[in-house]
Amino acid sequence: MIDLDDMDRAILRRLVQDATIGAGALGRELGLGQPATWRRIRRLEEAGVIRGRRVVVDRAALGFGVTVFLGVKLATKGRVSLEDFERAVTAIPEVQVVQHVLGLFDYRLRVVARDLADFERVLRRRIMTLPGVGQVEANVLLSEEGRPGPTG
Incomplete structure (x- = not known):
């Protein structure tokens, strides 16, 4: 299990809403730089918190x-x-x-x-x-x- 801070949770909430948002745009929304946002996303992926991104098809x-x-x-x-x-x-x-x-x-x-x-x-x-x-x-x-x- 990984310890999540408020910024990690904000990143996850936003990615759940739109997994296609880039690290730069996400960082701007949350007041983080693109490199810091990317490092956090990468850490969440490596820890298994983010297991992938998917396309939702309208059946x-x-x-x-x-x-x-x-x-x-x-x-x-x-x-x-x-x-x-x-x-x-x-x-x-x-x-x-x-x-x-x-x-x-x-x-x-x-x-x-x-x-x-x-x-x-x-x-x-x-x-x-x-x-x-x-x-x-x-x-x-x-x-x-x-x-x-x-x-x-």
Whole structure:
């Protein structure tokens, strides 16, 4: 764990808002010089606090208007290894996130589809045929609010 001061937290908050901002512009906003800002960003990256920068794609603009969260309970844990299930489910392009969880279900999946009919096709032909799948519960995403997460 790395000790963060107020300036580190301000840098993180700003990068969460816009990861494309350069060190010079960020430094000007925060009252730091470009070299000092760059050194702080680099230190945060090397410490693993910043693990990368990413592009956020608008799924609806690409024609994927439905997002569904699936809870998946494996029917026979002893006969099908978790690794076999994980390998098979991650090969499905519509499955965006696979989370092994503790609770009522063994896995939580984030699945995108063009519409509900497309989701039904993915569910029936791809997900329900995976090794070991038992109970499945679907929750359709109605809206989503972005939360940047803790930065202090």
